[in-house]
Amino acid sequence: MTTDKPDWIRLQKALAIEAEQGFSDLVGKQYRFSEFLTLTFGKFPTALPSTERLRWQELATQFASYPNLEREGRQNLVANTRRYLYQLQQQQEDKGNQEDTGTRGHGEREQGDKGTRGGHLRAEVPSVEQSVRRQGDAGNVNKSFSAFSKSQIVAEVSRTLAPKLDQKLKDLPEIGLRKAEKLARLGLYTVRDLLFYYPRDHIDYARQVNICELQAGETVTIVAKVKSCNCFTSPKNKKLTILELLLRDNTGRLKISRFFAGTRFSSRAWQESLKRRYPVGSIVAACGLVKESKYGLTLEDPELEVLAHPGDTIDSLTIGRVVPIYALTEGVGADLVRQAVIAALAAVVHLKDPLPSGLREKYGLMELKDAIANIHFPPDSDTLQPARRRLVFDEFFYLQLGLLQRQHRAKQIQTSAILAPQGQLLERFYEILPFQLTNAQKRVINDILNDLQKSVPMNRLVQGDVGSGKTVVAVVAILAAIQSGYQAALMAPTEVLAEQHYRKLVSWFNLLHLPVELLTGSTKTVKRREIHAQLETGELPLLVGTHALIQNPVNFHRLGLVVIDEQHRFGVEQRARLQQKGEQPHVLTMTATPIPRTLALTIHGDLDVSQIDELPPGRQKIQTTALTSQQRQNAYDLIRREVAQGRQAYVILPLVEESEKLDLRSAVEEYKKLQESVFPEFRVGLLHGRMSSADKDEAISKFRDNETQILVSTTVVEVGVDVPNATVMLIENAERFGLSQLHQLRGRVGRGAAQSYCLLMSSSRSPDAQQRLKVLEQSQDGFFISEMDMRFRGPGEVLGTRQSGVPDFTLASLVEDEEVLMLARQAAEKIIQIDATIERWYLMKEELKYRYERLMGGAILT
Template identity: 60%
Template structure:
């Protein structure tokens, strides 16, 4: 078998494509179809038996035309390829004749007694290939049919089980639809009677023989149990599409997997029924006895965790709600624990492999900088500076993320770190995602560092060729110690003499490869990343679990709170009156919209349309326009016009969210505020309130829904970015907060970052204690093996940061 072919990664790609609706998803380097074509047609592909080899070749050819296939054709191709890859692996690595106990779970589903070939093929459509896959295919929900109630006590909306005697039963073909058969049963208990209906679509159920069989099964005086959702209708209460089982006597045992118990509900796909999943899982559950628990006993006892075999049994078919809760807690803990353990192990491995020279955290240069600073650092800034300087003293590279609200003073903290590197004989680089932000950083550093007689240069896509050559030359000789720039810093022509510290601002706007490429300009340089978008601790642990995280959670003194007001559809005139008053006093205004051009599908104002409209509303004011589709030169011109006071109103998209610093701007008007996340609104609000004048943020809410209003109320009641980020996270969930396409979130089967925050903290603590005892994890071979398996499944073989 070829070492270059990553079987699990192939299966992961196929599974994700299926989950996302066969849209030919875009990865970091390739589209899904390109990746599959390259992998399947690689010259190092495995030597397979002729029938499999021919199928393999056909699959590779089909993926070359994948974008032209219909969705059903794509679904069929993906399912076939998943089966092909599994069968190819089996042919290359046939199981030994005598299977050890620990290997039993890796057997194919065809070894399950009671599951036929048709069932195995259906389960393979869900990516379930082995007994282990089936055991770890968790329910997405549970329905409680365990509560048995008398007919008289039925309440609409509840799920219940009834036990009663059949009074009468009818089975007939619907007069309106000749392909629909209706089973109608009237049952009675000591408190009343109820009519139940079940509907069967298909001509086989219209067969007279089948209908007579049902009448005999549910003959009068037969005792049955029925479970379902209580629903009201014009003929009274009933159970919606109930599950029904005949009992041998009143109080007899219920053998069904769905009646009278807490029923698991599984994720399904076309052609796979809930009953097939439940039956298959029940067949697999005895094999949990073959499953060793990788978690050390002392760790389980310390955190009150039940053992893994019990957890798997109870998550699928729980005895009661208490055991279900215990099972879920253990399995959620496992998902978080292996993620955190993997991230911590990665950091340990990096630190062991990367050695850097300790820097000097004190010296004349730093002392001189403190003297020229026109303000005192806040306590939060001082705390974060100490954390950074302690990192720089270590013989391993710093890898720290600094979170800070808009205006909290992250840049000055970064400059102190840069000066520590410079006074130790190193060069430094600061990379920002946009030219606007890079220019802003450059101006700040220029104002501070020229007083210390340190050279600072700016390198962006707009830098002239002659200036660019000069910068390259001075970098190579070491004359230039501070370089600020955009993606231009990672071009091949940029060569540092001795790069010691890399600062990356708004790090989430850069890809992993871009950040790594800048780091590779030096020999294991220290790395400081910054973000003005606070994220909750649970997200920070999940996304940045192998980084050290610092928070600047305090604003400089003297900042006036921004008055934030929510306005409805009919209150626009209030906003315009405030704008006129502020501009009359010499102030300036931002108007922010979510779209550049008008959309036919969405009833939203566009930046271009609003720019034209406001020119007529305020004919005496100069109205500027700024959006992402403008060229760099046009953007720069629009920002400079506004910064220099030539423009009173600036109509913009969220391109102003970062980097536009105009202290004279006092009004931020946000159209369709309900369309933005709370953290993004808070970022936009931070564009005003940067001077000494009272500032205002006006949120125009076009939605009539109460949830939209409640979300915006959070912003009007708080100025704390960390609190707002936490509320945004709870209200919208992590995918929406981060942006689902490039969030980098792992794919948890059970765990919820919103609901299971305590469990994540517990798992982090446990992982830290394990790593502290043995960095290699060799003391726990089962744990190490499970970690490797989990990380391949959870993250497709890569770790996030």
């Protein structure tokens, strides 16, 4: 409901009388003073600018709580309101004069629209209770006062005036159709969308300092007096207007500049009007990033607001605040999003918290509505942190709840094969092993055999560092399936790795008199048909292969176990299709890429995880050294010395052929150079991903048989190539690789008894690149390296691909928020223990359905 225009005289008179009578909340003929002001500010005058509606609403709420304020609080509210009304009345009269005389130009309108730039937007960011929008008429509000005590008026006003969560943004008067269309480019259509559109970062301008305390690199706010003001067109660029202010406080002087690009700002009239906003002697609040300039320290692109006096309240959305930074897109500015969020913020009163109060108290979590309000516009950094913590907890909690619920459901399935943990096959296998199993291998084997004895399908991930002996563990599981009358399948992501597994398995299975076959994309048609036939009859107990295993012609007679190596390199559907080749087979997944604990919980939260955290005895530490391009000859000397002693070496490069865009050494060019110029006395081989399968096999076989002493290769050798005689790994352009990948490559050497070396060649002078390579120099612990890799590059890159199933969190960081993730996991486990269906918590169940599907994109990860 609106009125024609504010009754300035009546309002000011009421405020003046209340001040004269000692702020006693005077009783009038119809209302108390506080009730009269609440009703008055509950109606929007038609002449009221849209930018002032939030402040108007805020005053309605503040005066509703007036009876509960101490005398000092009442005095401040009345004084601030009187000053605000006076300034607003002056602005309205100035605007009327400008419109009458036609002196206000396009450029000034542009400046005024920005609000925070010129200090015209006089709207404080409201609190949860303060940020409300008028809905209904004065009669409805008046009725609410009779239904509640005065101490409950604030809550009632908030609920009555706040927009609904499902309300369309175009229906909010502060937004309207035009702005709503722009916000739709960010996927924002409703009030709820805006509330949950979290800032990607915050800038803290809340810290107010003196000029003498300024330090480059900080974001601050200062309040100072204008000593001089100049606005002019740049002599070097006629389309650039510069505003220069010289500010001074009791501690020093500061020169700041603002720049306006565009011919509309070049008119002398506009420049003079801008100068009038900052007259000499006026008090200005300015905020920005402190930077060095040729004049000394200054504020970069500062926000400015003129104050009535040094202690005046700063009304800007930016100055003196912790400012939210939102993800934007073309045509959608930061001020538009901030003002839209403020318009929607009152709706938090409608939010119902899905987390029970007991759970919130146990984990020290802020209530949801307060967290939402304070993630957008916190009063200070100290309030921002608990708000963020609550919302990060929610992101982790609902993911873990979904994963654990899925795990619980899977364990209700009782249709998997029960496999024997003991038998002649396993006994014979242990006898033919030429080495003793480590304690870590024995522990993991025990985990697996316990799983296989249950009718619930096993779903276990085995993590192990390079060379820790995961394959032996997998063979034990495979033999347990075979001796129980079932078949097994082992799928690897590359032909090189599948071939490596096949060779190792053949050497063991021949001694056990068991057949095993290899199926890849390069398997001949005749052989392929033979394998298909043997699988269907059950003659073939084990099939090793690549993606070829999931093709339609591949049908198992009785598949009881699926082993997937480097499982994160397969898509969700590919893994699922292999499992569908049998009736709920047991699943064992393996990875030689150690995954940080937080990442493992996030993408494998529904799996049982075992770690082989011990290397076989006798392995020597690989000497790792980071080298510059000037030290290349040292690397070549080491290779020459090792090869002369009968050893072999790898030279790894990131590219196959020269790229015009990247100044990197290519595998093909390097191969020619090494063979012809550097090591003509040795035989050099070449291996890369573009070669045919036959050529790859030939290159690997020659290197394995020591027919070539030096193998130039791309990262195709990262996993699967096992040549114990190789003792040197030279990695060119090492800064181009992730730490986990470098660790994997390093693991190709050190597989024999001789001392091995890894040389990380880098031409980068970047401190970050050098720091990353030092991690490899100092540690050979794959789990520590993966943690560091995630800190440097992020979780998606650690797994080798951005499409690796890592959930897309809005706020949560797997690097920074490990403690919150662990608490969320703990809380989710307790909820599942009490009621795995979550039926008793309806709101939590609905939130889980919405969040989990959205976070996971509807995908089943494992």
